[in-house]
Amino acid sequence: MSLPAGPPLPLSGVRVVDFSRLLPGPWCTQTLGDLGADVIKVEQPEIGDYSRFNPPMYKSVSAYFNSVNRNKRSIVLDLADEEDRRVAMELAARADIIVESFRPGVPEKLGIDYASVARANPAVIYCSVTGFGNRSALGRVPGHDLSIQGVAGTLGKHLAPGKAPPMPTFQAADFTGAAFATIGVLAAYVRRAATGAGCYLEIPMYDSLVSVSNVALSGALARLAGYSGKPEMEPWGRNPRYNVYPTRDGKYVTVCLLEYRGWKRFCDYIGRSELAPEESWADRHTDHADRADAFRAAISAFCLAHDRDELADMMRKAEIAICPVYTIDEAIVSAHAIDRGIVDFMEHPADGPIPYLRDPLFWAGLTDPIRLPSPDLDEHGAEIRAELAGPRPPPPRHEG
Structure with missing residues (x-):
């Protein structure tokens, strides 16, 4: 599926040099590529970005x-080699944006750190995606998502004696770091358009995750300010009106009846209006105290009387927030996923049609996710080197 041709993509003509690998940096630069930037992915010899080997595999990728x-060109450079390092420095000198995720000290050792690059390219926007923050006591500890979730407190929200917290199923630190890197780069680019000034920004995954964990940390924040921090909001499993329930066929649904209007609608629907007397706005996020057992029993009995998909369809028609819990295979082919066009296919030269997840900016004509499939290792090395043999482009113009 494609949209009619429209205005140029927002970052058309912008050059990004990507020294990152694995997830946060590559997701950021892919987004910049989807927005129209020319993204040059610098990879190490033979191996490249070792996420190339993360299972499962298509035929070749x-x-x-x-x-x-996707939407990147690949060049292999051995940054321990003097000639390849010269190529990397020339790429950096021509870049509008650089994204890197090296260990602390490595860019300086290679001569591609911000200070070195900015001498030849003062307008560059240079983004370092780090784990815990390079200048912190944990700065040299590898910044894996699980480690950061542990230190940030999100993993330990409901620690109980003798019981380990569940493993997270979403890479929250990776993706918040990726999102803040993208936001930061775009904000710096807008400022550069007005002033001509480049900048350096470090985006620690730790800082990024903590900054969006305001709900999980709300009790701690209240206690830090000298208050009791109790009671807390209860979107964590003790609120019977915000929970997961089994259905008759052994599957599950999510029940999200926090607001009084939605709760009353549900109670009227199942013929239990007495369960929905007037309540305050503060009540919706509590554990509902002595009413919790009655709430839980009514919801559970209703869900167990129906199969998951039948129940979900009934609730959709009634505009009640009870939705199915899908497996990952069900989720990407569900009627809603198809209706939203969230999964589409692109042609890969080696693997044929392969699926990709479409971002919501596509519908506004701001992104094009299928300009280029993910590259083979060094697929564009020769053409990139040939481009570097030509004259450097003029410095960017600005409004100021």
């Missing part, structure tokens, strides 16, 4: 690698 590296 990892599903993981493909999901964060």
Whole structure:
């Protein structure tokens, strides 16, 4: 599916040099590529970005690698080699934006750190995606998502003695770091358009995750300010009106009846209006105290009386927030996914049609996710080197 031709993409003509690998940096640069930028992915010899090998695989490319590296060109550079390092420095000198995720000190050792690059390219926007923050005590500890979720407190929200917290199913630190890197780069680019000034920004995944964990940390924040921090909001499993329930066929649905209007609608629907007397706005996020058992029993009995998909369809028609819990295979082919066009296919030269997840900016004509499939290792090395043999482009113009 494609949209009619329209205005140029927002970052058309912008050059991004991507020294990052794995997830946060590549997701950021893929987004910049979807927005129209020319993204040059610099990879190490033979191996490249080792997410190329993360299972599962299509015929020739990892599903993981493909999901964060479309709309990029690949060049292999051995940054320990003097000639290849010169090529990297020339790429940096011509870049509008650089994204890197090296260990602390490595860019300086290679001569591609911000200070070195800015001497030849003062307008560059240079983004370092780090784990815990390079200048912190944990700065040299590898910044894996699970480690960061542990230190940020999100993993330990409901620690109980003798019981380990559940493993997270979403890479929250990786993706919040990726999102803030994208936001930061775009904000810096807008400012550069007005002033001509480049900048350096470090985006620690730790800082990024903590900054969006305001709900999970709300009790701690209240206690830090000298208050009791109790009671807390209860979107964590103790609120019977915001929970997961089994259905008759052994599957599950999510029940999200926080607001009084939605709760009353549900109670009227099941013929239990007495369960919905007037309540305050504060009540919706509590555990509902002595009413919780009655609420839980009514919801559970209703859900267990129906199969999941039948129940979900009934609730959709009634505009009640009870929705199915899908497996990952069900989710990407569900009627709603198809209706939203969230999954589409692109042609890969080696693997044929392969699926990709479409971002919501597509519908506004702001992104084009299928300009280039994910690249083979060094697929564009020769053409990039040939481009570097030509004259450097003029410095960017600005409004100021």
